[in-house]
Amino acid sequence: MHTDLSSHLHTPACNKLIEELKACHENHGFAKFVGICNTIDDQVVKCLKSERVARSAANRARARERQSKYKEKILQGEAN
Template structure:
């Protein structure tokens, strides 16, 4: 089972592979059950995995930057508070 295969959720490369898999399934309605489309399916799985890994990396980077921004803001607030006392 794949995640949602809607085109707007994936890169053009993955969309191309998804379309090839769908085409294989459409052209080989019964043969697909014996593994005829497995190569296409594995290519889609690999592409989706790579997308997920890249999204995770981007989210981690974004979270690190946000955490750094918060730390700097907290330091500044602490400095301001010490200066007032």
């Protein structure tokens, strides 16, 4: 099961792969159940994972920055 595949949540590269996967599922009604779309699905999973990893790294960087600002304020408050 994938995360939400709405286009506004993903990069253009992932959106292209998502559209290919949807088209494959529409064009191959029964064959999709025996794995005809698996290669595209694997590419989608890798793309979504790379987005998630990048988002997590950005969130960690923002958290570290926020924590350092709070620590500075606390230390300034103790010095006064």
